[in-house]
Amino acid sequence: MAHLSLYRAFRPDTFDKMVRQEHVVRILKNQIETDAIGHAYLFCGPRGTGKTSVARIFARAVNCEHPVNGSPCGKCATCRALAEGGNLDVMEIDAASNNGVNEMRDLREKVQYPPVSGKYKVYIIDEVHMLTDSAFNALLKTLEEPPQHAIFILATTEPQKIPATILSRCMRLDFKLIPEEDLENHLKRVLKEIGKEYDDEAVAAIARAGAGSDRDMLSIAEMCISYSEKLTYESVTAVLGTADFYEMCALGWAILSADTAAALDKTEKILSEGKSVGVLCRDILQFLNQAAVVRSCKNADRILALPKEMFAEIKKVAEGADGHAVLRATEVFAKAETDLRFASSPRICLETAVIRSATPAADYNIDALIARVNELERQVSALSQGKAIAVPARAEEPAQAPEREAATQKSVSQKGAPRADEGEFPTEEPQFEEAYFSYDEPLRAPERREKSAPAAPQAAISSAPTVGKPAQGKPVQEPVKTAAGEGVQDAQTAFGRFMRTLRKTSRNGVLFTMCSDLEAAFEGNTLVLTTDSDTVFRSLGREEHRTVMAQAFAQVGVSDFVLRMKGKAQDEKKGLEQLKRDFPDYPIEVK
Numbered sequence: 001m002a003h004l005s006l007y008r009a010f011r012p013d014t015f016d017k018m019v020r021q022e023h024v025v026r027i028l029k030n031q032i033e034t035d036a037i038g039h040a041y042l043f044c045g046p047r048g049t050g051k052t053s054v055a056r057i058f059a060r061a062v063n064c065e066h067p068v069n070g071s072p073c074g075k076c077a078t079c080r081a082l083a084e085g086g087n088l089d090v091m092e093i094d095a096a097s098n099n100g101v102n103e104m105r106d107l108r109e110k111v112q113y114p115p116v117s118g119k120y121k122v123y124i125i126d127e128v129h130m131l132t133d134s135a136f137n138a139l140l141k142t143l144e145e146p147p148q149h150a151i152f153i154l155a156t157t158e159p160q161k162i163p164a165t166i167l168s169r170c171m172r173l174d175f176k177l178i179p180e181e182d183l184e185n186h187l188k189r190v191l192k193e194i195g196k197e198y199d200d201e202a203v204a205a206i207a208r209a210g211a212g213s214d215r216d217m218l219s220i221a222e223m224c225i226s227y228s229e230k231l232t233y234e235s236v237t238a239v240l241g242t243a244d245f246y247e248m249c250a251l252g253w254a255i256l257s258a259d260t261a262a263a264l265d266k267t268e269k270i271l272s273e274g275k276s277v278g279v280l281c282r283d284i285l286q287f288l289n290q291a292a293v294v295r296s297c298k299n300a301d302r303i304l305a306l307p308k309e310m311f312a313e314i315k316k317v318a319e320g321a322d323g324h325a326v327l328r329a330t331e332v333f334a335k336a337e338t339d340l341r342f343a344s345s346p347r348i349c350l351e352t353a354v355i356r357s358a359t360p361a362a363d364y365n366i367d368a369l370i371a372r373v374n375e376l377e378r379q380v381s382a383l384s385q386g387k388a389i390a391v392p393a394r395a396e397e398p399a400q401a402p403e404r405e406a407a408t409q410k411s412v413s414q415k416g417a418p419r420a421d422e423g424e425f426p427t428e429e430p431q432f433e434e435a436y437f438s439y440d441e442p443l444r445a446p447e448r449r450e451k452s453a454p455a456a457p458q459a460a461i462s463s464a465p466t467v468g469k470p471a472q473g474k475p476v477q478e479p480v481k482t483a484a485g486e487g488v489q490d491a492q493t494a495f496g497r498f499m500r501t502l503r504k505t506s507r508n509g510v511l512f513t514m515c516s517d518l519e520a521a522f523e524g525n526t527l528v529l530t531t532d533s534d535t536v537f538r539s540l541g542r543e544e545h546r547t548v549m550a551q552a553f554a555q556v557g558v559s560d561f562v563l564r565m566k567g568k569a570q571d572e573k574k575g576l577e578q579l580k581r582d583f584p585d586y587p588i589e590v591k
Helices: 022-034 051-063 077-083 101-110 133-144 180-194 200-210 214-227 233-240 245-256 260-272 277-296 300-304 308-320 323-339 346-358 366-384 398-415 458-462 484-505 509-515 534-540 543-555 568-582
Strands: 040-044 090-094 121-126 150-156 171-174 519-523 526-531 560-565
Touching (some): 040 051, 051 150, 180 200, 180 214, 200 214, 245 260, 245 308, 245 323, 245 346, 260 277, 323 346, 366 509, 534 543, 534 560
Antiparallel strands (some): 519 526
């Protein structure tokens, strides 16, 4: 006997052997048991979900003399007759090749003849959406009022192409995609029956590749079975033509960490091995989807069903990436997958998507901007708490990221606090006076004093620094006193000069970012800086930040500045006035 493919050899012949589709099976079983069989059915759903198999089982079950639990017994004379080829009581018609009006007219004439061996004559019309409009019109009247012995079963993957006049005359049953868990269990039963050894990870990979289709899964499994003696994850990956898992992790890490050079290098390496551009694009999308699942789901290990080592690598990449960066990269590569169908240079199209995903700074997409803002907020928050900021390992495998981070921590502990533009910060909590965290008194610039001068008392902190020559030896100009209506403009000008000076003289990029969020206004000769961020307020109150700001302000001619929380002083003033109005007989003093 000739070899049969797995999906043909293991095609179910009873309802109990069907993989899922319980809602369809239950309806048909109940109709058979209660003898309430309809005259026209429409089976619609994705490919490989069991539409034709259910139609064949139902055709034999309605003619079976002694059905067992709604399924054909397979032992009676009718079942044996229907099992033989060429039986006229069950006719299968391929509408893709018999889609003309003449074929439907011929069917309309033959349907009048009674069955030969059973009770019903069943017509299974597969891919019925391929019929022409004239063919549908020729079938319309017969489908609405067929003879009592005739049953029509229409099967299609595209029900939207069927006319409404046909849909209204049929009982529509929608088949669903089969879950991966059921596909895995079915494949394990098949492999055990044929005596093939397998790994659970390989079975899970084949089930995912089946994408909800039992027939697709069995076709892939048949190729993998012929590839090696034992079904392993590596053999499945080789058969499917996908990139190596760890190479994909390295490429995904480079994309999500905005390392454009490493991302292009990894892409070129994978493509040079002969991998298809379209397959690589799908692999990247699958990796990004896995990273999103790890970030979103607590039971991600059970959902992905990957080996522990592989799941640990994906988890490491997902936890180190920003959620908006993952979403943005997914959208970029999803669009690239569509563009590849019409691209004359697929490789350039894919590499453009890689560059765009790895360079969010050059993209004005809202998700790219949000990802950049989130990264800045994370760095500011870590700095305000005195924690080290994790720097992505550039052009390295994800597995090497912990070693890189350990080396960074060791370098910080040996050399002290490095420059802020290097992306590293001291891990020890800096010491500063508790008074600068109080909302009762505004934060002021520290008084500049010579090295030989004795330490100033705590009250001197709020006094204005001495105006003299700055570090560059140029004389300092006193701030210009203007009318009240021009004060706001003068404050903005002075603050703008301060920001330019800070950018030129200080290498602390995080300090510059925090100061750019401040609002400035003059109160006399004092420049008042306000913010509504508690994190920025506390961080700028540190000794090292106040010293740098005082030096920059001195160079632009501002002798005194104060940092306040927005709305705090006004609220205190209003509360004090309210107390004086409520208790006029009691003296109220402000200390």
